[in-house]
Amino acid sequence: MKKLCLSLFFVYLFAPFLTAGTSNGFDGRWALIPERSSALDGWTNMHLILKVDGGKFEITHDMRWRSTRAIETYSVKPGRKMKVKNFFRIEQRHMAVYPHKNAVTAVSAEWLDNKRTLRVEAEVPVEVSQGNTVMRITYEFRLGVDDDSLTLIELHSTRDQPLVYRFKKLPDGDSSRP
Template sequence: MPVCDTLPRGVSLASPIALSARFWGSLVLLLALTLGSVSCGGADGSAEAEQFNGTWSFDEERSTDISPWNDLTIEIEASSSRLTLERIWDGYYGVAVNDSMTIPIDGERHRVPMSQWPDNRHIGAFLGADSSKSVSAEWLDDGQTLRVTTHLNVRVSQGTTKIRTHSEYRVAPDGTTLTVLELRSSRPRPIRYTFTPAESS
């Protein structure tokens, strides 16, 4: 007697094969859709990082006073894993200070040499003997916030002290403004800087 004659009515040897084919076909389709959405969404964070890139001009009316400086320009080049940040402080009578650095965005501290400290405004503190700072950078809020933390040793009248600064960079959803919120251990109140794209200034 043929084997197929012993199977229940309506069931054939082809049924498991057909079910298996449909299962693997669905699995392949699901994987393709998943990989496609990851690729389009910028899983490496590069799409989110691009919104920070470019030259940003200081909006004096919406920012904390930066005197004795006259103006401040920020240039950012960021990827998912690396940051180049340049701040150009313009003073009166043509005096300018360029403060720049390039570090990995990995949450780890990295030593950055410095020749001047333009953030020193109206406080009796000066650069320490090592003339360097320790800086870390990391992405927060799914790439919508870039946090830069700086540790610095400075000289004061009583000796040497440490200053820690947390700076959070955020771009508005429409891309028209860059807001920098800065909290420094030596200041009781946070600092707020607002910038607009240089081409629209």
């Protein structure tokens, strides 16, 4: 009995280390909860498709406005600075702030909170009516306690208030569209 208790104790103690990296709560399709989120000005609905693959975090925005659809994907590598071509911003359809043609976005990412939060920092070259400038955006993708909810917080250098989007995880294999 003593041996069994000791064995169970060690399994319990080391289980998180043995399973680390084998399962990730971020992976999957996430549906926006509009009534708990900032307005999606210019869009009527959104899904996020997130995938952690080795050292890469892939972010796909599946957006809808009436019959118009947009699917945009970019990847980040936590712990590394990258240049991303065609970096997608949720609000870019509504604001008169357009991606600068042929420019790349400087992006860095880091894991926080024991890999329960991914922070992405982006310096996005944009065109505005006064000319070209750089807009700094910080994104935090935060997993909920049960891995079935996700909060995306956006802080823009051009805004006083953050944008907050809340999502629920869709079942594995659910390929529904917004």
